[in-house]
Amino acid sequence: MTEAGSTSAPTASSALTPASPAGSSEARLRVFRGTPGSEPRFDEFDVPVEDGMVVLDALHWIQGHEAPDLAVRWNCKAAKCGSCSAEVNGRPRLTCKTRLTDFEPGEEITVEPMRTFPLIKDLVTDVSWNYEVNKTIAPFTPPTDMPQEDWRWQQEDIERVQEYRKCIECFLCQDVCHVLRNHETERPFMGPRYLVRAAGLELHPIDQADRRPYLKDSGGIGYCNITKCCTEVCPEHIKITDNAIIPLKERVADEYYDPLRWAWRKMRGEGSGSGDRVELPVLQGEPATPEQAPD
Amino acid sequence: MTSPNDPQTRPHDVLVIGAGGAGLRAAIAAAEAGADVGLVCKSLLGKAHTVMAEGGVAAALRHVAPDDDWKVHFRDTMIGGKYLNNPRMAQLHALESPDRVRELEAWGAVFDRTRDGRILQRSFGGHSHPRLAHVGDRTGLEMIRTLQDRAVAAGIQVYMECTISRLTTGPTGVTGAVGYWRTTGRTIVFPAKAIVLATGGIGRAFEVTSNSWEYSGDGQALAYDAGAELIDMEFVQFHPTGMVWPPGVRGLLVTEAVRGEGGILRNAAGERFMWKYLPEERRHEYAADDAEAATWVTALSQSKQTDARRPPELSTRDNVARAIYNEVKEGRGSPHGGVFLDISYLPADHVRRKLPSMYEQFKELADVDITKGPMEIGPTTHYVMGGIKVDAETGATRVAGLYAAGEVTGGMHGANRLGGNSLSDLLVFGMRTGAGAAAHAQTVDGEPHMDPVQVRGALRDLEAPFERGSGESPYAVLRALQVMMQRLVGIYRIEADLDAALIELAELRRRWAEVCVDGGRTYNPGWNTVFELGNLLTVSEAITRSARQRTESRGAHSRLDFPDTDDAVWGHRNSVIAKGDDGRMSVHTAPVPDMDPELRTLLEADHR
Numbered sequence: 001m002t003e004a005g006s007t008s009a010p011t012a013s014s015a016l017t018p019a020s021p022a023g024s025s026e027a028r029l030r031v032f033r034g035t036p037g038s039e040p041r042f043d044e045f046d047v048p049v050e051d052g053m054v055v056l057d058a059l060h061w062i063q064g065h066e067a068p069d070l071a072v073r074w075n076c077k078a079a080k081c082g083s084c085s086a087e088v089n090g091r092p093r094l095t096c097k098t099r100l101t102d103f104e105p106g107e108e109i110t111v112e113p114m115r116t117f118p119l120i121k122d123l124v125t126d127v128s129w130n131y132e133v134n135k136t137i138a139p140f141t142p143p144t145d146m147p148q149e150d151w152r153w154q155q156e157d158i159e160r161v162q163e164y165r166k167c168i169e170c171f172l173c174q175d176v177c178h179v180l181r182n183h184e185t186e187r188p189f190m191g192p193r194y195l196v197r198a199a200g201l202e203l204h205p206i207d208q209a210d211r212r213p214y215l216k217d218s219g220g221i222g223y224c225n226i227t228k229c230c231t232e233v234c235p236e237h238i239k240i241t242d243n244a245i246i247p248l249k250e251r252v253a254d255e256y257y258d259p260l261r262w263a264w265r266k267m268r269g270e271g272s273g274s275g276d277r278v279e280l281p282v283l284q285g286e287p288a289t290p291e292q293a294p295d
Numbered sequence: 296m297t298s299p300n301d302p303q304t305r306p307h308d309v310l311v312i313g314a315g316g317a318g319l320r321a322a323i324a325a326a327e328a329g330a331d332v333g334l335v336c337k338s339l340l341g342k343a344h345t346v347m348a349e350g351g352v353a354a355a356l357r358h359v360a361p362d363d364d365w366k367v368h369f370r371d372t373m374i375g376g377k378y379l380n381n382p383r384m385a386q387l388h389a390l391e392s393p394d395r396v397r398e399l400e401a402w403g404a405v406f407d408r409t410r411d412g413r414i415l416q417r418s419f420g421g422h423s424h425p426r427l428a429h430v431g432d433r434t435g436l437e438m439i440r441t442l443q444d445r446a447v448a449a450g451i452q453v454y455m456e457c458t459i460s461r462l463t464t465g466p467t468g469v470t471g472a473v474g475y476w477r478t479t480g481r482t483i484v485f486p487a488k489a490i491v492l493a494t495g496g497i498g499r500a501f502e503v504t505s506n507s508w509e510y511s512g513d514g515q516a517l518a519y520d521a522g523a524e525l526i527d528m529e530f531v532q533f534h535p536t537g538m539v540w541p542p543g544v545r546g547l548l549v550t551e552a553v554r555g556e557g558g559i560l561r562n563a564a565g566e567r568f569m570w571k572y573l574p575e576e577r578r579h580e581y582a583a584d585d586a587e588a589a590t591w592v593t594a595l596s597q598s599k600q601t602d603a604r605r606p607p608e609l610s611t612r613d614n615v616a617r618a619i620y621n622e623v624k625e626g627r628g629s630p631h632g633g634v635f636l637d638i639s640y641l642p643a644d645h646v647r648r649k650l651p652s653m654y655e656q657f658k659e660l661a662d663v664d665i666t667k668g669p670m671e672i673g674p675t676t677h678y679v680m681g682g683i684k685v686d687a688e689t690g691a692t693r694v695a696g697l698y699a700a701g702e703v704t705g706g707m708h709g710a711n712r713l714g715g716n717s718l719s720d721l722l723v724f725g726m727r728t729g730a731g732a733a734a735h736a737q738t739v740d741g742e743p744h745m746d747p748v749q750v751r752g753a754l755r756d757l758e759a760p761f762e763r764g765s766g767e768s769p770y771a772v773l774r775a776l777q778v779m780m781q782r783l784v785g786i787y788r789i790e791a792d793l794d795a796a797l798i799e800l801a802e803l804r805r806r807w808a809e810v811c812v813d814g815g816r817t818y819n820p821g822w823n824t825v826f827e828l829g830n831l832l833t834v835s836e837a838i839t840r841s842a843r844q845r846t847e848s849r850g851a852h853s854r855l856d857f858p859d860t861d862d863a864v865w866g867h868r869n870s871v872i873a874k875g876d877d878g879r880m881s882v883h884t885a886p887v888p889d890m891d892p893e894l895r896t897l898l899e900a901d902h903r
Contacts, residue, residue, distance in 0.1 A: 076347050122818070124818050
C-alpha cells in the first residue's frame with residue numbers, strides 16, 4: 001500500500017502494468033479514507049485481478065489483505081440491495097456492478113463515498129436523511145368501501161407502478177441530484193428516489209390519497225428541472241424523469257395551474273391549496289464534499 | 296471517543312432483532328397489539344436478505360389451480376421435508392399463508408396478475424400446483440418494501456446498523472440485549488420484556504453461498520447461549536442453481552423460477568440428466584418425456600391449463616443439487632465446474648419479462664445473454680432448515696420471553712424446504728411470533744432488571760479484540776472456517792470427515808479467541824467480523840455434531856456411509872442441540888411432535 005503524496009518508492013507493480021493474457025494483471029485502486037474531523041486521504045492499493053472482478057471484489061481483497069478496517073457498506077453483491085453505492089472515477093455507481101474491465105488497462109480507479117451525504121468513514125456515508133424524508137410521504141391508502149376480492153387489475157395496468165417499485169434504494173439518484181447537492185443541510189426537495197416512491201403510490205390503481213399538495217409544497221417537485229442525471233445513474237434502469245417525475249409534475253400542474261381549478265379554489269376561499277404542510281427533515285452532519293479530499 | 300463502558304439505554308416492551316421479512320412482520324404484529332417495539336438491524340432498513348428472494352411466496356390462493364388448497368400445500372410441505380417437519384407448523388403455514396399474502400396486497404404490494412386480474416401464481420419444485428405469488432423475479436424486494444413501509448407508517452423505532460452481541464437472562468427469563476452501533480462503535484443496552492430473534496441463516500459458514508455477510512448465525516448462537524435448543528441443524532439446503540463464474544459471484548443465486556418457467560438442465564454432453572435422478576416413488580408426478588415437459592412449458596407460457604405433468608427439473612432442491620454434484624463429479628460438468636441451465640429456447644421477450652433480474656445479473660456480471668445461450672450453474676449454500684426450537688402457535692422458545700421467527704427457527708421445513716415456503720413462513724410465523732411476544736410483554740411488570748454482571752461481561756467481550764496487542768486477522772480465521780466446512784461438512788458427508796471437522800473447529804475456536812483488530816470502533820468491519828465469526832463457530836459445531844449423529848441420509852443431509860433413509864430409527868426423530876451445564880455443546884434427539892390424526896389422514900396416501 002502506498003499513500004498518495006507520500007515520498008515512498010513506487011510499488012513493484014506499476015499502475016501501468018498491462019492486462020496480460022494469462023490474467024495475472026493488477027489493478028490500482030485509489031480509495032478515499034477518513035472520518036469527519038480526521039485528515040482525509042487517498043490510499044492506493046494494487047489488487048490482483050481475476051476474471052469478471054468488480055470494484056467491490058477489489059475492496060474486499062483490500063479488506064482481507066491490506067486494510068482490515070476499510071469501511072465499505074454492502075450486502076447482497078448482486079445489485080439487488082443497493083448498499084454498496086459509491087463514486088467510481090467520479091460517477092455514482094454500485095461497486096458490485098462495476099466491472100474492472102469497464103476501465104482501460106492500467107487506468108487508475110478512484111473510489112470515493114457519495115458526496116451528497118455526510119461522511120461516516122471511508123466509503124460509508126450517513127444516508128439516514130433519506131429514511132426521514134420517506135416518513136413524510138402519505139402511505140398506501142386503499143378504499144375502505146371496496147372488498148379486496150374486487151381488486152382486479154390487468155398486468156398492463158400495473159407495469160408502470162411495478163417499474164417504480166423496482167427501486168432498490170441505492171440513493172445514487174439522490175447522490176447525483178444537483179438540487180440536493182446544492183443545498184447542504186436544509187434541503188427543500190425530496191429527491192428523485194422519493195418522487196419515484198410517490199409516483200408508485202399515486203399511480204397505484206386503487207390508491208385514494210392525494211399527495212399533490214405535499215409534492216408541490218413540501219416535496220419541492222418544482223425544484224427538479226428535468227436534467228435526467230438521476231435516470232442516467234439508476235442501476236435498475238427506471239426512467240425516473242420521464243416515467244415518474246414528469247407525470248407527477250403534470251398532475252401537480254393540472255391541480256394548481258389550471259385556470260378553472262384556480263378560479264374554483266378562489267371562489268371557495270382556498271389559498272394555493274397546500275393541505276397539511278410537512279417539513280422535510282434537516283440534514284444532520286457535514287456532507288462528504290470533494291473538497292475534503294486533497295487530490 | 297465515547298467510552299464503551301458508558302452505553303446508551305433504550306428500553307422496549309418488545310425488542311425485535313433482525314429486520315428482514317420475519318422481523319418486520321413480527322414488529323408490525325407486536326405494535327398492532329399495543330407493544331412499544333424496537334427493531335434492530337445490522338444493515339440499513341430494507342437491505343436484509345429477504346430482498347434477495349426471487350421466485351415467489353407460496354400460498355394456496357387457488358387463482359391459477361382451483362384444485363389447490365391448504366391440505367395439498369400441507370402435504371407437499373411434509374413430503375418435501377421428509378416428514379421431519381413440525382406438523383402443526385406446516386399446518387398453520389399452509390392454512391394462513393393465503394391471508395398473509397392478501398394482507399400484503401392490502402398494504403400496497405403489487406403482484407403480477409392473472410388474466411382475470413387477480414394475483415398470479417407460478418410453479419416451483421415440489422409444489423403440486425402453481426402456487427407462488429410473485430413479482431417477476433424480485434418478489435423479496437416487493438415484500439420487504441411493503442413491510443418496511445408498513446412498519447414506518449406504524450411508527451416503529453428502528454435501530455439501523457446496530458449489532459446485538461449478547462442476550463441477558465434472569466430467573467424469570469430473558470431481560471434484555473447488549474450490542475453496539477456499527478456506525479460509531481458506541482455500545483447500547485436494550486432492557487426488554489420480550490425479545491424476538493429474526494436474524495436469518497448461517498450461509499457464511501460455507502465457502503460457496505448465496506448468502507450475504509449478514510448470515511452469520513447470530514440468532515442461533517444468541518439463543519443457544521441464552522439456553523434455548525436448536526433442532527435439525529444438519530439440514531443445510533444447498534440450492535441447486537448458483538452462479539459458478541466469474542469467481543467474484545460464485546454462489547450467487549439463480550432463481551428456481553428459471554426452472555419454474557421451463558429451464559432445462561443439461562450436462563456437458565448435452566444430456567437432460569434430471570430424467571435419471573427422479574426418485575421412483577415420485578416419478579409419476581413428472582412428465583414422461585421431453586414432449587410432455589414441452590407441452591407443460593408451452594401451456595404455462597400461454598397461461599393455459601394442461602394435463603401435462605411438470606418437467607423433471609422441478610424435482611425438490613435436495614435432489615436436483617445432488618444430481619448436479621454427481622454429474623460434475625463424474626466428469627460431465629461445464630467448463631467452470633457446473634452444468635448448463637437453458638431457458639434460451641423460449642422467446643427472448645418472454646424470458647426478459649418473466650426473469651428480468653436474472654437477465655440483468657448474467658448480462659452485467661458474466662457477459663452471458665440468457666435469451667441466447669445457457670447459464671452455467673452449480674450448487675450453493677442457501678438456507679438452513681434447522682434452527683431455534685419454537686412453539687408453533689407463538690414462536691416461544693424454552694427461555695421465557697425469548698421468541699424466534701423465520702429462517703432462524705427450525706421445525707417448519709423438516710429435512711428440506713420447498714422453494715417459496717420461506718417467504719410464506721416468515722409472514723405466517725412473523726405475525727404469530729410478534730403477537731406472542733407482545734402478549735408475553737403484557738405479563739411483565741416494570742422494566743426488566745438486566746444483571747449488571749452479565750452486561751459488564753458482554754461489554755468487556757466487545758472490547759477484547761482491541762486490547763490484544765497482536766494476533767491473527769479475523770478474516771483469515773473466517774476464511775479457514777469456510778473452506779473447512781465446505782470440504783468436510785458439505786453436500787456429502789462421512790463420519791471421518793465430520794470427526795476431522797470437530798477437531799478443526801476446536802482449533803479454529805482457539806485461533807478465534809486470539810484474533811486482534813486494527814483501527815478504531817467507527818464502522819470497523821474487522822471488529823464486526825470477530826463477533827460474527829464467534830457465532831459461525833457455534834452454528835458450525837451444531838451442524839457438524841447433528842450431522843454426525845444422524846446416521847442416515849434424508850432430505851438435504853446426505854451421508855456417504857449411510858446412504859439410505861432409515862425410517863425405523865430416524866424417521867420420527869429431530870436432532871437437538873443445547874448448551875450443557877458444563878458449558879459444552881450436547882447433542883441428542885427428541886421425537887417429532889405428534890401429528891393430529893386428521894392431518895395424518897391427509898398424508899396416508901403417501902406415507903410409507
